Amino acid sequence: MSGLSRLLIVVGCILAAAPLVLHLMSSVKSTSELNLSPPTLFPHEVTLSNYQALFTKRPFLRYCINSLTVSTLSSLICVAVASLAAYRLARGRGRWRSAIRLSLLVVAFFPPIVYVFPDYEIIQALGLVNHLWGLILPYSALNIPFAIWLLTGSFQQIPLDLEEAAEIDGLTRFQMFRMIVLPLVTPALITAGILVFIFAWNEFMFALTFITIESQKTVTQGVATLSGAFAEEIPYGLIAAGVIASAVPLIIVVIVFQRWIIAGLTAGAVKQ
Amino acid sequence: MKTHRLEAGSFLWFLPAALLLSGIVFYPILRTILLSFAHRSLATGFRTEFAGIDNFARIVTDSRFHASLWTTLVFTIVSVLAEFVIGLALAISVTSIRGGRNAVRAILLVPWTLPTAVTAVLWAWVLNDQYGALNAFLLHSGVTQTPIGWLATPASAMIAIIATDVWKTAPFVFVILLAGLQNIPRDLYDAIEIDGGGAWAKFRYVTWPHLMPFSFVALMFRAVQAFAIFDLVWVMTGGGPGGATETVSIYTYRTYMRYLDFGYGAALAVTTVAILSAAAGGLYTALVSKYERTF
Numbered sequence A: 001m002s003g004l005s006r007l008l009i010v011v012g013c014i015l016a017a018a019p020l021v022l023h024l025m026s027s028v029k030s031t032s033e034l035n036l037s038p039p040t041l042f043p044h045e046v047t048l049s050n051y052q053a054l055f056t057k058r059p060f061l062r063y064c065i066n067s068l069t070v071s072t073l074s075s076l077i078c079v080a081v082a083s084l085a086a087y088r089l090a091r092g093r094g095r096w097r098s099a100i101r102l103s104l105l106v107v108a109f110f111p112p113i114v115y116v117f118p119d120y121e122i123i124q125a126l127g128l129v130n131h132l133w134g135l136i137l138p139y140s141a142l143n144i145p146f147a148i149w150l151l152t153g154s155f156q157q158i159p160l161d162l163e164e165a166a167e168i169d170g171l172t173r174f175q176m177f178r179m180i181v182l183p184l185v186t187p188a189l190i191t192a193g194i195l196v197f198i199f200a201w202n203e204f205m206f207a208l209t210f211i212t213i214e215s216q217k218t219v220t221q222g223v224a225t226l227s228g229a230f231a232e233e234i235p236y237g238l239i240a241a242g243v244i245a246s247a248v249p250l251i252i253v254v255i256v257f258q259r260w261i262i263a264g265l266t267a268g269a270v271k272q
Numbered sequence B: 001m002k003t004h005r006l007e008a009g010s011f012l013w014f015l016p017a018a019l020l021l022s023g024i025v026f027y028p029i030l031r032t033i034l035l036s037f038a039h040r041s042l043a044t045g046f047r048t049e050f051a052g053i054d055n056f057a058r059i060v061t062d063s064r065f066h067a068s069l070w071t072t073l074v075f076t077i078v079s080v081l082a083e084f085v086i087g088l089a090l091a092i093s094v095t096s097i098r099g100g101r102n103a104v105r106a107i108l109l110v111p112w113t114l115p116t117a118v119t120a121v122l123w124a125w126v127l128n129d130q131y132g133a134l135n136a137f138l139l140h141s142g143v144t145q146t147p148i149g150w151l152a153t154p155a156s157a158m159i160a161i162i163a164t165d166v167w168k169t170a171p172f173v174f175v176i177l178l179a180g181l182q183n184i185p186r187d188l189y190d191a192i193e194i195d196g197g198g199a200w201a202k203f204r205y206v207t208w209p210h211l212m213p214f215s216f217v218a219l220m221f222r223a224v225q226a227f228a229i230f231d232l233v234w235v236m237t238g239g240g241p242g243g244a245t246e247t248v249s250i251y252t253y254r255t256y257m258r259y260l261d262f263g264y265g266a267a268l269a270v271t272t273v274a275i276l277s278a279a280a281g282g283l284y285t286a287l288v289s290k291y292e293r294t295f
Helices: A002-027 A049-056 A060-091 A095-108 A113-125 A132-140 A144-156 A160-168 A171-183 A186-202 A205-210 A219-224 A237-272 B015-035 B054-061 B064-098 B101-113 B116-126 B133-138 B154-182 B187-196 B199-227 B231-236 B248-257 B264-295
Strands: none
Touching: A002 A237, A002 B064, A002 B101, A002 B154, A049 B187, A060 A095, A060 A132, A060 A144, A060 A171, A060 A186, A060 A219, A060 A237, A060 B015, A060 B154, A060 B264, A095 A144, A095 B015, A095 B064, A113 A132, A113 B015, A113 B248, A113 B264, A132 A144, A132 A186, A132 A205, A132 B015, A144 A160, A144 A186, A144 A237, A144 B248, A160 A171, A160 A205, A160 B015, A160 B154, A171 B015, A186 A237, A205 A219, A205 B054, A219 B116, A237 B064, A237 B101, A237 B116, B015 B199, B015 B264, B054 B116, B054 B264, B064 B101, B064 B154, B064 B248, B064 B264, B133 B231, B154 B199, B154 B264, B187 B199, B231 B248, B231 B264, B248 B264
């Protein structure tokens, strides 16, 4: 049993890592080596020319800055806005509260295709097409239901006595929220923030639709269109370098924040 | 316990969320429902004209929509089942070994964290007929004599997008189920052992019932996401070859953005949500009733 388990785990890990390792090796091969058929496994000589091309012939650094800006702001706005509403939901009562929670759950499950066109109309009306705020607004809003759902549970676990004591000390409701309640739910805020960041970083359909100029593109869109710009030959080295360069920040995020990511993903199941 | 009451004006706590949600989520839902009963396209000069149920009548006879719905269903059912079986097998395996759990979990989480569009680029290249690693391996090991055009035939393109989705999201199922397994008290297994039960009895009477809520969340999340699949298909096959991998999201997107038929696009979106809700409701009822029967 234990032998079979080990075998499964090893095979699973190899399958998970192999495509990335293959791309890592391809990304440091020369163009002439990449054009060999059948392809070589290990590079004959290591070159960084593909990465150089990625950052000089294509505005890859710009894509990264755009993605970083969009994801950071979306994550901050979403968590800030959601924490206010989640706190109110956690402390309120009555029938409307479950109605709000249910409707948030329902819209969270709607496929994004439902929103893309009417949101495009709104973003266009606001003059935000080809503007990073045209992505930040929808990303913040679309992740609010998830963030509220995650945070409400954490707020409910804070004992009320604490807030009653603070009230006696003469703090206003908002001061109490900011100075006493929020610090207590920091882990949940970090979890929600990281997951919204990853969701925003990975989003493709809205980016594809709302951004059409190179200088405003995000990483996902940039990598997906790397092959399009060179009609005469498919730039495999460039694509491999793009895949690796866009994967590295996320791999770091996974390694550093693994505990928080797991906590967020499993929150719904554990609470049932 | 006394419930803390909020002072008057407490709706202000909801105001920022309500503003963002009404602009980006609730108004668009309303707008889509209204548009689905209208003609608004290139043909009407982008004027909105009342259409009654024209758009929905068209959906009933639209064979391209039926094909895309079938493709979406096959994709959803096959990939979610495969993800569940693989995720469960890995979660049970990782629980049964000592040590290295965090390292394994970190490696397996990487595919899930990558953007789907990047995953699609990555796999399209692994599956490339001339330069791809898979064909190189198959040719070298003598499994095939001629390179296989994985994304060139309808059946193999479908297998390719399903395999890519499984690669990316089996880790998600794994993480959820692993959390579930770690929640099970060890002494329950000891009790089965004392009663003389084997591995199957442990799985059937302890593991499986405890995993039910976790399985439910994993399956529900995955099924809804798989049904909405867009980026993976868009980047890998564009819905081809010959529309063989066109999902409802891809078809709806094309109707909106390429054919500029906004009324019909809205009707497709409404129909998709209706079918998804019915399916999710059915799945919920089936799983919850099964869950309750277990006890």
